Amino acid sequence: MINFLNKFMPTVVQLGWTGDLGWGTSIVQTLYMTFWSALFGCILGLLFGIGIVLTDTGGIKENRFWFNVFDKIVSFFRAIPFIILLAFIAPVTQIIVKTQIGTTAALVPLSLGVFPFYARQVQVALTGVDKGKIEAAQSVGATFTDLIFDVYLTEARSELVRVTTVTLISLIGLTAMAGAIGAGGLGNTAIAYGYQRSDTAVTLVATFLVLIFVLVVQLVGDYLAKVLDHRAS
């Protein structure tokens, strides 16, 4: 394998495994960024998605004011192109993580970039829960938290897994752009070492690795969505 790479893709091997530019470092950076920003972004997105559905007309906590607040915030962040958000959010990043560049600094714009996307998809997933189920639960005296956890989140869980999969995949895409603020990662390797130096081999390997990530996420997501789904088709 190494011999094969040495022979046909010497530049790929030259980047090494460890070290600032190493493949191992990039992989870890991509995983790190994807994991943490998915965690923060999805929690935020889930809260906003739930908030929108509950406060919407006919929701169990119908409230025009709060609906507008949630909805407008999501729309606002959704409207900003990610590459602009990276720069735009820098002062906030500075306050939160005390630096504007690097892998950790990228978590702030990544989370903020992915949350409105996720919030909208959560909204769609939860809206898909039949109102009748809510009413039936209310008729047996379900509490607010019962309705959220036992009805909304449980009944929509398979749909939520599906939208989480889609979100993770698009998040992996966003991490590639985070290279612009020195966050590293596979996307950065593909652009800075592959594309800009016209080194097709590096680009190919980086792309291939990203594809594997995406594939794994997709397969795991599809599998979970399927086993968690007991609804009538």
Add this chain to the structure above:
Amino acid sequence: MAEKVIELKNISVFFKQAEKTVKAVNDVSIEVEKGDIFGVVGYSGAGKSTLVRTINLLQKPTAGEVVVNGKTLFSKNGNKETLIEGKELRQARREIGMIFQHFNLLEEKTVSQNVEFALKHSSLKEKQIASRAQELLKLVGLETKGSSYPAQLSGGQQQRVAIARALANNPEILISDEATSALDPKNTVQILDLLKNLNKKLGLTVVLITHEMDAVKRIAKKVAVMSSGKIIERGNLIDIFVNAKQPLTQELVGIQSQIQKAEQLLAQSTENSDLSTQTALHLTYTGNSVKDPVMTKLYADYGVQTSIIFGNVDVLRDEPVGTLFVIVSGKEENRQKAIEYLKSSGIKVSKIDLSKGVAQ
């Protein structure tokens, strides 16, 4: 006088929409007594669901008063409004079971979990909850299906699970909102019989909303007919069927169509005959009220001949109700006496205008 378990007093529910206000329920009062099976019938859009959803406050009324088991859940007169909320509301709802047209089971929970969900806030311990759920499933004949998911069950079975869930907290009242409307005839009958059985066995008070007259016929004791947000006629099941006054009620119970059919047949059979010696009658008799061999007697004692044009027997809650359209011929005074005799033997008699029939 039996105990009133549900009292809806002057209930109105208005929905404000962009320009107009929909008066879904307009100043309706009903009282349901303990152990009743109270049918509310009417065409779709009449306001039936909106009305009964005020009982457990899934729908807040615009005005009126909701009293369940003697407790006022809602009342609004002018600007003074009382409405139970929070814990109190949830507790009140647990005392009112409800089942729906589309079952509304939680599909990501097993059958047992669906029933247990209703017991989540009961005072029972975890183990007791499981055994109570099992007991309820047995009550509806699904003791072996506890670990299945709703999607693996037939519609009738799903409705049974919904009934078990609705009865989990031992409510005295069960509201059934079109619960059999999505079922095939066989399952419909089974679910209705189950409700009837629960009514008998547990003394459960049932409010049965439906647009299907057959459901009401099978199990209801009392019936209210609803149209455009109002109750236009109400009474005991048999009364409503036999003495329907409102055209809509007559249409719903099928008398309209029977009369039309009979009129056509009457017109045909009397086309070339002498109307002055004939009277067409619409006879209705219930149960075993008619013991005598009536037709024979009419001839033997009054000298009138009877020919049957059209007949039908309905079964209302196990009680047969017969309808006959006949032509009696004979002397005027004899026909008169014959009619008196029919009335005296417990038969409801109404004359049908033959000239009108012929004219058609």
